[in-house]
Amino acid sequence: MSSSAxxxxxxxxxxxxxxxxxxxxxxxxxxxxxFMAAIAALVWLTRAYDADEQRTTLLNDVLWMxxxxxxxxxxxxxxxxxxxxxxxxxxxxQAPTEAxxxxxxxxxxxxxxxxxxxxxxxxAGAMPPTPPPRPADESAEGFPSESSFRLARGIxxxxxxxxxxxxxxxxxxxxxxxxxxxxDLLGVVVGxxxxxxxxxxxxxxxxxxxxxxxxxxxxxNEIAAKSKVAPLSAQLAYSMPFDPPGHxxxxxxxxxxxxxxxxxxxxxxxxxxxxxxxxxxxxQLRRELARRQQxxxxxxxxxxFRKAMEDSLLTGMRARDLEGRLTYVxxxxxxxxxxxxxxxxxxKPPMPYWDPDHLEETLELHREIMAGESSPxxxxxxxxxxxxxxxxxxxxxxxxxxxxxxxxxxxxSVLDITEQKRAREQTRQQEERLQQSSRLxxxxxxASTLAHELNQPLAAIASYNNGCINRLHGTxxxxxxxxxxxxxxxxxxxxxxxIIRRVHDFVRRSEPRREPLELNAVIRDAxxxxxxxxxxRGVQLISTLAPALPLVAADxxxxxxxxxxxxxxxxxxxxxxxxxxxxxxxxTAREGRFVSISVAxxxxxIDAETAARLFEPFFTTKSSGMGMGLNxxxxxxxxxxxxxxxxxxxxxxxxxxxxxPVEPHAA
Numbered sequence: 001m002s003s004s005a006x007x008x009x010x011x012x013x014x015x016x017x018x019x020x021x022x023x024x025x026x027x028x029x030x031x032x033x034x035f036m037a038a039i040a041a042l043v044w045l046t047r048a049y050d051a052d053e054q055r056t057t058l059l060n061d062v063l064w065m066x067x068x069x070x071x072x073x074x075x076x077x078x079x080x081x082x083x084x085x086x087x088x089x090x091x092x093x094q095a096p097t098e099a100x101x102x103x104x105x106x107x108x109x110x111x112x113x114x115x116x117x118x119x120x121x122x123x124a125g126a127m128p129p130t131p132p133p134r135p136a137d138e139s140a141e142g143f144p145s146e147s148s149f150r151l152a153r154g155i156x157x158x159x160x161x162x163x164x165x166x167x168x169x170x171x172x173x174x175x176x177x178x179x180x181x182x183x184d185l186l187g188v189v190v191g192x193x194x195x196x197x198x199x200x201x202x203x204x205x206x207x208x209x210x211x212x213x214x215x216x217x218x219x220x221n222e223i224a225a226k227s228k229v230a231p232l233s234a235q236l237a238y239s240m241p242f243d244p245p246g247h248x249x250x251x252x253x254x255x256x257x258x259x260x261x262x263x264x265x266x267x268x269x270x271x272x273x274x275x276x277x278x279x280x281x282x283x284q285l286r287r288e289l290a291r292r293q294q295x296x297x298x299x300x301x302x303x304x305f306r307k308a309m310e311d312s313l314l315t316g317m318r319a320r321d322l323e324g325r326l327t328y329v330x331x332x333x334x335x336x337x338x339x340x341x342x343x344x345x346x347x348k349p350p351m352p353y354w355d356p357d358h359l360e361e362t363l364e365l366h367r368e369i370m371a372g373e374s375s376p377x378x379x380x381x382x383x384x385x386x387x388x389x390x391x392x393x394x395x396x397x398x399x400x401x402x403x404x405x406x407x408x409x410x411x412x413s414v415l416d417i418t419e420q421k422r423a424r425e426q427t428r429q430q431e432e433r434l435q436q437s438s439r440l441x442x443x444x445x446x447a448s449t450l451a452h453e454l455n456q457p458l459a460a461i462a463s464y465n466n467g468c469i470n471r472l473h474g475t476x477x478x479x480x481x482x483x484x485x486x487x488x489x490x491x492x493x494x495x496x497x498x499i500i501r502r503v504h505d506f507v508r509r510s511e512p513r514r515e516p517l518e519l520n521a522v523i524r525d526a527x528x529x530x531x532x533x534x535x536x537r538g539v540q541l542i543s544t545l546a547p548a549l550p551l552v553a554a555d556x557x558x559x560x561x562x563x564x565x566x567x568x569x570x571x572x573x574x575x576x577x578x579x580x581x582x583x584x585x586x587x588t589a590r591e592g593r594f595v596s597i598s599v600a601x602x603x604x605x606i607d608a609e610t611a612a613r614l615f616e617p618f619f620t621t622k623s624s625g626m627g628m629g630l631n632x633x634x635x636x637x638x639x640x641x642x643x644x645x646x647x648x649x650x651x652x653x654x655x656x657x658x659x660x661p662v663e664p665h666a667a
Contacts, residue, residue, distance in 0.1 A: 111193060329341050468485050524545075553663045554660055570654075574603045604652075641661050
């Protein structure tokens, strides 16, 4: 009978684990135990540090409170000494002295009554004059305290008396402050303090939020306190003599018991839970790592072949899943956009290579592709490289089918067509830029000029219209007057139309229609238009026109508008000028080959900062101004080959000068 070889026992089937390997396997768990021990030590040290920190904070706060109370009492002593001579010098209290006493007797100072005694101890007066808060024990020592009075009178310095319980079981104490003249003792001023007021009112809210403050007498009985209802911490307490006033009084400061600190408890529990999770995670991670290593080995060979093929392409390729997330980009696409594959794979729209200026259009195109509505001829899209350069691309999309035959996403081929579009795009952009610049310049100048230039004739039309309405509401009608008003309205309407035509010519940068013009006649027309506004403002218009002025080649409407603008500005400048000085002087003169118009006011003048910016567009010192008036006036003057300047007027105010060249044949 043949016999087979015996099989190895189960224990011997597995290779024995060496001590070194066993140590390595247990090393993570040992590290975790050490980590938890370190955290526990840290929590304990943190609690110890917090306790020391609270103790230090208590001592600092108590020191601050002591200094604050002492400063408060010393300050009251000084005030009582200062007011003493006035109390003993006046038979009846004067108003200033009563006011000073009232300020000392507010609750924030802790004083409830002030008495002043003669050197013999007789009461000379009290504030308030009501009977003093005498001790509850009528057999107590005389009130005020005779011993404190004698001691203060004897040593010549303030003396604090012992605390006593007044009616209502409110404890008071006194300070006796001797008051001296240059030669002798005038008397003693006694300040009666209320312990509850002193403790409650003097301590800030933040101190009472942290601590309970109590005043104990010599027997340890609590006679005043400031506290809130809360458990107290016996470990954080501090006692100190309450000096002054002294006499056995003690201040006891006890910190409120802090709430249970859940953070360390939660931290400890979290650490235990975290340790269990880490142990389980390490085990699962080891198993997953082994499976991944096997899969990665198989993928590595396949990826090397596919990468070699894809790197030979010049067309950019990128793949997206059904959610639009990038799952693959080839090297040509990376070179095209300037981004590395690691920066792109896994991203969802919007993509970093999308042009921010066309973000909405690109996002809409993305939605169409995801819905399967892409054009077979390709779609043009604008992209932006990582360095900021703009890229025009033509994109062709095709469904991406996985090994199971399911639609897993989209594969796109991207062609760079930037150079092809650059010439056509540059031509189109040049034409569009020129058209847009022309429209903006024209509309900008037209809007600002119309808004300012048409304001005055339209305002005049409105004013004349209101005058007609007022006449029609009256009982008597003057046909000639109404006819005159309507003629004026017609002139203003024609003037507005003329302004529009002139403004249109001005906007087109055409030369104004110059005609031989008499400036004095233009000024008279301008004064006639604005004199109603001047009367309303209480301004007197004075015209000093030089006779026999030579003619100038100018546009009457534009020159008239300059004069009106300058006069209105002059009236605005005299808004705060006394009524008797509100005069605007309009004068003409011949200055060589120029004829000048001057408009002078008696306003506040123009400071240096305003003068530097006076002719800038949209700069104004008026709350409702547009800042275009003087800028337009200077432009009109320059179009007439003239100039507009200003200078300070002697005696106050400003003078504006408009100089226009004389007509050549009139020179």
